Amino acid sequence: MNDALIRSLPKCELHIHIEGSLEPELMFALARRNGIALPYESVEAVRRAYQFRNLQDFLDIYYQGMSVLITEQDFYDLAFAYLERAKADNVRHVEMFFDPQGHTARGVAFETVTDGLSRAIADAERTLGVSACLVMCFLRHLDEASAEKTLDEALAFKDRIVGIGLDSSEAGHPPSKFKRVFGRARDAGFFVTAHAGEEGPASYVWEALDELGVERIDHGNRAMEDETLVGRLVREKMALTVCPLSNLRLRVVDDLSHHPLRRMMDKGLVVTVNSDDPAYFGGYVNQNYREISEALALSREEIAAIVRNGFHASLMPDEEKKKAL
Ligand code: ADE
Ligand code: ZN
Numbered sequence: 254m255n256d257a258l259i260r261s262l263p264k265c266e267l268h269i270h271i272e273g274s275l276e277p278e279l280m281f282a283l284a285r286r287n288g289i290a291l292p293y294e295s296v297e298a299v300r301r302a303y304q305f306r307n308l309q310d311f312l313d314i315y316y317q318g319m320s321v322l323i324t325e326q327d328f329y330d331l332a333f334a335y336l337e338r339a340k341a342d343n344v345r346h347v348e349m350f351f352d353p354q355g356h357t358a359r360g361v362a363f364e365t366v367t368d369g370l371s372r373a374i375a376d377a378e379r380t381l382g383v384s385a386c387l388v389m390c391f392l393r394h395l396d397e398a399s400a401e402k403t404l405d406e407a408l409a410f411k412d413r414i415v416g417i418g419l420d421s422s423e424a425g426h427p428p429s430k431f432k433r434v435f436g437r438a439r440d441a442g443f444f445v446t447a448h449a450g451e452e453g454p455a456s457y458v459w460e461a462l463d464e465l466g467v468e469r470i471d472h473g474n475r476a477m478e479d480e481t482l483v484g485r486l487v488r489e490k491m492a493l494t495v496c497p498l499s500n501l502r503l504r505v506v507d508d509l510s511h512h513p514l515r516r517m518m519d520k521g522l523v524v525t526v527n528s529d530d531p532a533y534f535g536g537y538v539n540q541n542y543r544e545i546s547e548a549l550a551l552s553r554e555e556i557a558a559i560v561r562n563g564f565h566a567s568l569m570p571d572e573e574k575k576k577a578l
Contacts, residue, residue, distance in 0.1 A: 254546075255542075255553060256543060258556060258557075259539050259542040259543055260539060262343065263344075263345045263560075263577055264342065264343060264345065264538060264563055265344065265345065265346045265525070265563035265566075266528065267348045267469070267492075267527055267566060267567060268348075268350070268472075268494035268525075268527035268528070268529055269339075269347060269348075269349055269350065269527060269528055269529065269530075269531070270315075270350045270351070270420065270530050271331060271335060271349050271350065271351050271370065272315065272319040272331070272351065273533055273534075274331065274335035274530070275532050276334070276532045277299035277300055277532070278296055279330065279331065280318055280321050281299075283321040283322065283323075283327050286327075287327070289320065302314060303502075303533055305502055308423065308424075308451065310503075311503055312421060312422060314533070315533065318533075319355050319356070322356065322366075323361060325365050326369065328365065328366050328370050328373070329369040329373045330373075331369075331373075332374065332377075333373040335349075336373060336377035336385060337377075337381065338531075339537070339538070340377075340381045340382070342537050342538050342539040343539075344383060345384065345577055346383070346384045346385070346567055346569050346573075347383060347384070347385040348385070348416070348567065348568060349385055349386065350388050350389075350418055350420065351370060351387060351388075351389060352392060352421075353366055353367075353389060353403055353406070353407075354392045354395060354403055355392065357403070363406040363407075363410075364410070367410050367414065371387065371413045374386070374387070384573070386415045386416070387413055387415060387416075388418050388444070388446065389407050389414050389416070390417070390418040390420040391403060391418070391419050391434065392420065392421040393420065393422065393423065393430065393431065394422040394426055395421075397430060397431055397434055400431055400434045401434050404417070404437060404438055411442070411443075414443070415443070416443055416444035416446060416568070417435065417438040417445050417446075418445075418446045418471065419435075419446075419447035419448055420471070423451055423452045423453040424452055427456075428447055429460045435447075435464075435465040435467075444468055445465060445466060445467050446468060446470070446494075447465055447470070447471060449461040449470050449472065449473060449476075450470065450472055450473045450474050450475035450476045451472035451473075451474060451475075451500075451505060452475075452503075453475065454475055454478070455476050455478045455482050458470060458475070458476045458479075458486075459479075459482060462485070462489075469493075469494060469566060470486070470491060470492070472493070472494065472495065472496065472500075472505075473486070473494075473495070474495070474500065474506075474513055476493070477513050477516060477517065477520075483520050483522065487520060487521040487522055490523050491523065492523040492524075492525055492562060492565070492566030493523065493524050494527050495526055496526075496527050496541065497512055497514065497526065497541050497544060497545040497548075498531075498534040498535055498540065498541050498544060499528070499530060499534045500512060502533070502534040503534075508548075509545060509548035512545060512548065512549065514549060514551075515549045515551070518555065518559075523562050523565070523566060524559060524562060525559060525562050525566055526542050526545060527541065528540075528541050542556065542559075561578060564577050
């Protein structure tokens with residue numbers, strides 16, 4: 254019903270893992286190009302495998318999928334395809350997560366990843382009119398020493414990487430595990446954010462705020478279990494990058510009609526809507542808006558307010574934000 258509105262509004266996407274935009278068709282094309290054997294016989298078989306009981310089920314397949322990315326051109330093709338798709342959804346600005354440790358561990362050089370992604374971003378700005386920047390995530394299932402090494406590598410690419418995030422398996426890997434490396438990242442001038450409260454408890458959201466000094470919370474669903482925490486997030490106007498279809502497919506919620514987005518808005522939280530890993534979760538950003546709007550009967554005003562939140566919470570220069578709003 255609100256489809257036309259959703260399509261017509263210029264939007265920001267603040268929570269997209271570029272490796273999670275790898276569609277099975279491109280996965281097969283890159284596997285062929287790089288002489289890599291996939292454990293699936295067809296694109297349809299890949300899609301059939303996308304049945305997840307939880308975050309870890311997904312991550313196992315996600316890390317396997319990204320193993321077809323080898324050359325600078327592969328990273329370029331991945332990012333440019335996503336940016337074209339984003340443009341079709343009327344996305345004006347993207348803050349793109351990437352997982353360098355998922356590549357360097359396989360022998361792909363850090364600069365191969367950043368060169369390909371940043372070349373695609375530069376071309377997309379010029380040819381599509383979509384602005385984008387890179388936010389490098391540490392994999393939290395690995396140790397802090399590995400994150401430290403990754404940060405050391407990123408310092409040489411400070412002109413291309415604007416922020417630092419934290420992703421991968423949440424349970425058992427609290428933000429406090431990365432306190433020192435996030436301190437270094439902040440001191441180096443990076444914007445910082447972290448996945449927290451997706452599967453992990455509200456205490457992880459507290460830690461992300463107090464120990465990592467984050468400026469945004471990625472997901473944040475379980476913050477809703479702690480009234481004091483909600484009050485603080487509201488007071489601090491801390492934006493949450495919410496990902497409805499991800500939450501559904503990873504069974505963070507059993508049905509979109511039970512999704513906390515409306516309750517979050519009612520509490521005064523600054524919520525945004527994003528796709529997370531669109532190739533795996535069945536929809537890009539507009540599809541996320543469409544399905545959550547329908548499930549929660551969001552009004553046109555509520556949809557427009559979420560879209561505005563995306564611009565306010567973004568790292569776009571203020572003049573650009575003003576033009577877009
Ligand atoms: N990496 C890619 N998608 C993720 C998610 N939804 N949560 C944690 N890590 C991720
Ligand atoms: Zn995510």
